[in-house]
Amino acid sequence: MARIAHLDVDAFYASVELLRRPELRGKPVIVSGSGPRAVVTTASYEARVFGIGSAMPTSRARRLCPHAVLVAPDFPAYRAASAQVMELVRAQVEGVEVVGLDEAYLDLDGLVAPRAAMRRLVEQIRAHTGLTASVGIGPNRLVAKVASDAEKPRGFVVLSREEACARFAAASPGLVPGIGPKTVARLEAMGITTLGALAAAPEGELVVRFGANHGRDLRLRAAFQGTATITPVRIAVSESRERTLDADVGDPARQEAILRDLAEQLCERLARQERRGRTIAIKVRLDDFTTVTRARTLAATTCEAGVVAEVAVALLRDYAPPRPVRLLGVRVAAFAIGDPPVTDQLALPL
Numbered sequence: 649m650a651r652i653a654h655l656d657v658d659a660f661y662a663s664v665e666l667l668r669r670p671e672l673r674g675k676p677v678i679v680s681g682s683g684p685r686a687v688v689t690t691a692s693y694e695a696r697v698f699g700i701g702s703a704m705p706t707s708r709a710r711r712l713c714p715h716a717v718l719v720a721p722d723f724p725a726y727r728a729a730s731a732q733v734m735e736l737v738r739a740q741v742e743g744v745e746v747v748g749l750d751e752a753y754l755d756l757d758g759l760v761a762p763r764a765a766m767r768r769l770v771e772q773i774r775a776h777t778g779l780t781a782s783v784g785i786g787p788n789r790l791v792a793k794v795a796s797d798a799e800k801p802r803g804f805v806v807l808s809r810e811e812a813c814a815r816f817a818a819a820s821p822g823l824v825p826g827i828g829p830k831t832v833a834r835l836e837a838m839g840i841t842t843l844g845a846l847a848a849a850p851e852g853e854l855v856v857r858f859g860a861n862h863g864r865d866l867r868l869r870a871a872f873q874g875t876a877t878i879t880p881v882r883i884a885v886s887e888s889r890e891r892t893l894d895a896d897v898g899d900p901a902r903q904e905a906i907l908r909d910l911a912e913q914l915c916e917r918l919a920r921q922e923r924r925g926r927t928i929a930i931k932v933r934l935d936d937f938t939t940v941t942r943a944r945t946l947a948a949t950t951c952e953a954g955v956v957a958e959v960a961v962a963l964l965r966d967y968a969p970p971r972p973v974r975l976l977g978v979r980v981a982a983f984a985i986g987d988p989p990v991t992d993q994l995a996l997p998l
């Protein structure tokens with residue numbers, strides 16, 4: 649049963665900051681850029697008490713907790729800490745798929761006593777780096793991922809698929825990776841508000857609503873059916889969404905709303921496949937068929953709709969279409985599984 653572990657460092661960026669600035673311990677700390685559209689990359693657990701979470705606009709976080717200490721992200725420091733953590737992981741486990749600076753899936757097949765080995769690993773990470781991590785163990789990636797998140801910080805949760813179904817039956821479908829807010833809203837409109845209800849929903853209804861592949865996939869995910877493949881290599885591909893508009897659109901706010909919608913759809917799929925990209929591009933076709941693309945490459949990869957949408961909208965504003973548009977598209981490219989994730993493009997050199 650214990651085939652896959654998901655290891656996730658607790659409040660990683662904030663924890664690295666607290667290690668070198670111990671005077672901040674016990675205080676609400678937010679790691680964030682400072683621009684007007686900055687978002688929270690990580691909040692310490694003291695800050696989370698105020699309802700602050702990753703990807704939230706920093707302006708909102710400051711309103712929720714005016715006395716929070718704002719720290720600018722220091723990605724070189726996070727990469728160095730990540731390298732230390734992953735070195736310890738690789739010393740213990742052969743099959744390691746790094747999916748972010750502070751996150752990895754581990755293949756436990758072949759380990760004699762996988763749970764004991766994971767406990768040892770967490771203790772080693774703490775002793776060598778001062779960082780705490782949470783571990784989820786299960787028969788597949790989906791169970792492992794949700795389990796690692798269930799009792800953070802310092803969580804250690806081992807679940808069979810059946811136990812995961814029972815434990816999270818009353819949780820929102822959005823708990824499961826790859827089921828994004830838009831899908832959650834559409835499910836709610838169908839009267840499906842829990843993972844238990846989604847797992848038990850008639851497949852036909854889901855297929856009618858979401859199409860054959862996505863409909864079936866949703867049901868499988870809700871039942872914590874997933875793959876147990878660990879891929880230590882990097883995969884490069886690209887993914888895009890575009891929409892030809894029913895009528896030409898000249899209103900910038902409406903154009904931006906369409907881009908945000910496309911980004912959301914695109915990222916939901918990327919998240920489901922655990923893929924990330926670092927180049928974000930838009931495609932704009934004007935009513936006279938002039939077609940323009942604009943792209944920006946981030947310092948690190950992302951699959952977050954908020955980040956992709958912000959970059960897409962910024963590219964659109966820079967271009968400022970001179971005529972009404974008839975088609976809009978968003979692309980995320982140059983995927984590299986194992987690259988560090990980015991949640992605050994404004995803090996990074998572009």
Ligand SMILES: [Mg+2]
Binds near residue numbers: 658659660751
């Ligand atoms: Mg983490």
